[in-house]
Amino acid sequence: MxxxxxxxxxxxxxxxxxxxxxxxxxxxxxxxxxxxxxxxxxxxxxxxxxxxxxxxxxxxxxxxxxxxxxxxxxxxxxxxxxxxxxxxxxxxxxxxxxxxxxxxxxxxxxxxxxxxxxxxxxxxxxxxxxxxxxxxxxxxxxxxxxxxxxxxxxxxxxxxxxxxxxxxxxxxxxxxxxxxxxxLPLLALLVGWAVRRGLRPLEVLTRALSAREPGSHEPVQLPAAPLELQPVLAALNGQLARLEDALERERRFSADVAHELRTPLASAMINLESAMATTDPAELKTGLGSAQHGIAGLARRIEQLLALARLEAGAASSQRSRVDLVAVAMGVIEELSPLIADSGVELSFARLTPQVSVQGYEAALAALLRNLLENALRHASAGGQVQLSIEQGEHAALIDVIDDGPGIPAERRASVFARFHREAVSHGDGYGLGLSIVQRAAQLHDATIELLDSPYGSGLRVRVAIPLRS
CATH class of the missing domain: 3.30.450 (Beta-Lactamase)
Structure with missing residues (x-):
């Protein structure tokens, strides 16, 4: 032994x-x-x-x-x-x-x-x-x-x-x-010294990893790294970056779940409370039906969030499919119909063609449209208007969501995509995650997002350009 x-x-x-x-x-x-x-x-x-x-x-x-x-x-x-x-x-x-x-x-x-x-x-x-x-x-x-x-x-x-x-x-x-x-004994001593000297970069790398702060996105730096260690260092930095991205996706997903489930849960709770408070059988049936409809929507939302989480992790990176943006937008508008009715805002949907297709992920595109519309409805003025338009350009499909709310000053538009960011003039009790979810869904489709001035004189115009792929 x-x-x-x-x-x-x-x-x-x-x-x-x-x-x-x-x-x-x-x-x-x-x-x-x-x-x-x-x-x-x-x-x-x-x-x-x-x-x-x-x-x-x-x-x-x-x-x-x-x-x-x-x-x-x-x-x-x-x-x-x-x-x-x-x-x-x-x-x-x-x-x-x-x-x-x-x-x-x-x-x-x-x-x-x-x-x-x-x-x-x-x-x-x-x-x-x-x-x-x-x-x-x-x-x-x-x-x-x-x-x-x-x-x-x-x-x-x-x-x-x-x-x-x-x-x-x-x-x-x-x-x-x-x-x-x-x-030979002298040679063994010299070989031991030479090996220790040659492996010193590994000791430096070990100390650098030990001193690395949890959650740090900075790559590990090794001055004058040997040629043989440079691929290892590159692979290690890549692995650390992927690990940090995975942790960030987990944190993002947790926040997204809280944000996305808040509205349907609140709607279902209100309908259940109304049903419990009434003695009229007709109102009871209506309240329970609305609660059931809200819970069904909640179930669909959970499925969409899980699909979006799989996209975040890259599990479905090879599962792009042909998605009709007009059909997805119609489904989102139907889902948000109770919110539209309660807000008193007039929503118009303009489409130049009956179908605008892109290669992408339906769950992510639905989350993008849903959050854009929810934000616009939340910030539109009382009795105001929100317009959704979808058209197919020469190289990209264009999605425009326009409201007549207070808008966002040009100097602060770059910061609104940060998580939990809320403008001082924001309406409602949102958590500042809507545009962050929109940005992530756009990234999954290599799309660009622009925040422009609204043609209504006040408000905001959000334009998303999704590249067309054959």
């Missing part, structure tokens, strides 16, 4: 450090082993070449020293001390170097003419021996080279104990292994 935990660190820093070290080991170890074997092979070849060169050098010396005179003589002192002709170095050097090399010189009959003391007991070579051989002598393993002088019949053999080669191999092993043994 502990090994598995080590192989799978929990932190990104630990994973990167472990992966980098494993990659380095996977590269350096095979290279070190290959280099070690190549070095040993080259050392063996170099040592063999040195043995052969020593034999040939000894051959030249014998020829110049007229050593052929030794052949056939039995009284020659064949033992050549390994210290002969040399100063006496410290014991450590004699044991390390001088005793590990030697030579032999034989005549054609195989008799020893010259030999160092460490090789004097080694038997002469036979005719079938190879040039290079491995032989045992004096409890040591020797690497020997045999040089045969065909003209004189003399045989020269040089030898080297494997001890010296082992010393070289040990030195090579230390040379190749020590850097790894010493360097």
């Amino acid at each position: 502990r090994l598995a935990r080590l192989l799978k660190p929990a932190s990104l820093h630990g994973r990167l450090r472990l992966l980098i070290i494993l990659v380095l080991l996977a590269v350096l170890l095979p290279l070190g082993v290959l280099s070690f074997h190549r070095t040993i092979t080259e050392v063996d070849e170099l040592s063999d070449g040195r043995l052969a060169q020593s034999a040939r050098t000894l051959q030249v010396l014998i020829e110049h020293a007229d050593m052929q005179a030794l052949q056939g003589r039995d009284d020659v002192d064949t033992l050549v001390p390994i210290e002969a002709g040399r100063s006496h170095p410290p014991e450590r050097h004699r044991n390390t170097y001088e005793s590990e090399v030697g030579f032999q010189v034989f005549d054609g009959a195989g008799r020893t003419l010259l030999a160092t003391a460490n090789l004097a007991a080694m038997p002469p070579p036979t005719a079938g021996d190879a040039d290079f051989q491995d032989l045992q002598q004096g409890g040591y393993r020797w690497r020997v080279f045999t040089l045969r002088d065909i003209a004189d019949g003399m045989v020269i053999r040089t030898g080297e104990r494997y001890d010296s080669r082992h010393d070289i191999m040990h030195a090579v092993w230390l040379e190749h292994s020590l850097p790894l043994l010493i360097g």
Whole structure:
């Protein structure tokens, strides 16, 4: 379990450090082993070449020293001390170097003419021996080279104990292994530092997210963000923006529900109270019928609000359909007929064609028309007039709602779309959400809204232009 935990660190820093070290080991170890074997092979070849060169050098010396005179003589002192002709170095050097090399010189009959003391007991070579051989002598393993002088019949053999080669191999092993043994821990520390340094932008991002205020619409900023982190930052900011938009839609929907359900609920309550207060069966039946009609309208309004909420969430973004604005307007006027009758305002509906179709969402367009008409009826003067006109232009369908109320000064028209905004001269007990709902419905259709002066001399003209799509 502990090994598995080590192989799978929990932190990104630990994973990167472990992966980098494993990659380095996977590269350096095979290279070190290959280099070690190549070095040993080259050392063996170099040592063999040195043995052969020593034999040939000894051959030249014998020829110049007229050593052929030794052949056939039995009284020659064949033992050549390994210290002969040399100063006496410290014991450590004699044991390390001088005793590990030697030579032999034989005549054609195989008799020893010259030999160092460490090789004097080694038997002469036979005719079938190879040039290079491995032989045992004096409890040591020797690497020997045999040089045969065909003209004189003399045989020269040089030898080297494997001890010296082992010393070289040990030195090579230390040379190749020590850097790894010493360097890997240092490399691990440096890799850890480099990984921490490289992951510092993530720490900065974490602090920025921790310090972010709830409900903030500001994007997360990361100065000098690495190229690899920029897509992550962009995706994160997009996700945060979508999240904030979703929360804003929830808040907007709650406010819209309260606004949209207030009128039908109040109407139903009034009709029920009237029915409960009367003893006349006819009035009771009329009051209950009106209450039932109001509750049915309330149910339709709830369904429309739910549809509008789905549009807000984008769930129905691919469900646009052909909508007849004239038919939707007729349905809204019929729905608002009790309010129109109670307001005493004259409502006129002007349409140049019997049908004006757009691509959109019927529930959103109905909410747009309903709120425009309710606002106009609420702000129109007593006994005044409201006009609704729908026409199809060259590039857009135009909806105009005109009233003769107090209107809105031009300098304050931009602010009326804010939620819960109410003008000081507003009539009724509205919550200031009507135009906000209108604006959101227009946004769903890429429509534009203009607040213009009314042709009645006072009041407001609201124009909505919905682009025509094929």
